[in-house]
Amino acid sequence: MSAILVTGANGEIGQALIRHIHDGAPEKPIITLDLKPPVDAIAPLITNALIGDVTDPEVCEAAAHAHRVDTIFHLAALLSTRCEQDPELCHHVNVEGTLNLLRLAHALGRAYGRVAFVFPSSIAVYGLPAGRNISAPVREDEYLMPTTMYGINKLYCEHLGRYYSHYYQQEADACVDFRALRFPGIISAHTLPTGGTTDYASEMIHAAVQGKPYAAFVHEQTRLPFMMMPDAVRALLMLAQTPAERLTRTAYNVNSFSISAAEIAALVQGQFAASQVSFAPNPVRQRIVDSWPNDVDDSTARSDWGWSPAFGIETAFSDYLIPGICAHYGVSSE
Ligand code: AKB
Helix, strand or coil, rough: EEEEEEEECCHHHHHHHHHHHHHCCCCCEEEEEECCCCCCHHHCCEEEEEECCCCCCCCHHHHHHCEEEEEEEEECCHHHHHHHHHHHHHHHHHHHHHHHHHHHHHHHCCCCCCCCEEEEHHHHHHHCCCCCCCCCCEEECCCCCCCCCHHHHHHHHHHHHHHHCCCCCHHHCCCCCEEEEEEEEEECCCCCCCCCHHHHHHHHHHHHHHHCEEEEECCCCEEEEEEEEHHHHHHHHHHCCHHHHHHCCCEEEECCCCEHHHHHHHHHHHCCCCCCCCCCCCHHHHHHHHCCCCEECCCCHHHHHHCCCCCCCCHHHHHHHHHHHHHHCCCCCC
């Protein structure tokens, strides 16, 4: 049976995706690549856990061929805040890593048949003019002027994927089938992000459940699109499984809801009256979020492959976040 390769397996999306794939198809071999050994939560679900750097051209070549990998979820990346601290390292990991995996996908595709390559892009590909006077949700072809190294890397990698899918060495037969999702901020009940700029939402909620005070690094009026982790995983799998003839673009916006930092704080306080949320904007991180759209138009994903989030604002908190995070920390949700 052909296998799935997941890079960045220990990351937030990686862990959730691996659990979901294993629950749906326990017999499907899962090969992973990460800098560190897999965390306990996913280690038993993995067929072959490779330890290494995505920028190393040889690190997963033999294993990918041995298991006949036919689908790659290339999740390994440094996130936006981390990237502004070391833009050149970010470029190396995010761009060279993607190029390396695309090269591998091409070799696998040539040997065994076309390889699906699923790539999490981001709302960071957008760069809004100062002042953010945008009245409508942003569509995929608008405002593609990113102001962060992370956003520039993501946009460029979307183009690399399009090139490997349709034009690599101007071959007539494509070996790679590249598809990308532009994710909003993602919130998980089980894990915390590191190095992102939408992290304040997850940090605020996880802190409240643990009874810890939290100072958000953005203004309370900051409004961004967000999505729950189960919806993000579902979107990745839905896009991976959609027949190519139904796709009209390489990279799709996906969205659940748009919410301000103050509204998240109010929802948290409604549930945990003792929670202590304050706002202490960090100028660098505020500039990053101010360049991102506060809402994105995902109508093409809805019409092309039936995208629709399971969680809206209310149900995200009542049905997923509050019960999930309370169970995670062993806290009562009453
Ligand atoms: C980040 O904050 O860097 C990510 C993203 C929006 O892609 N969550």
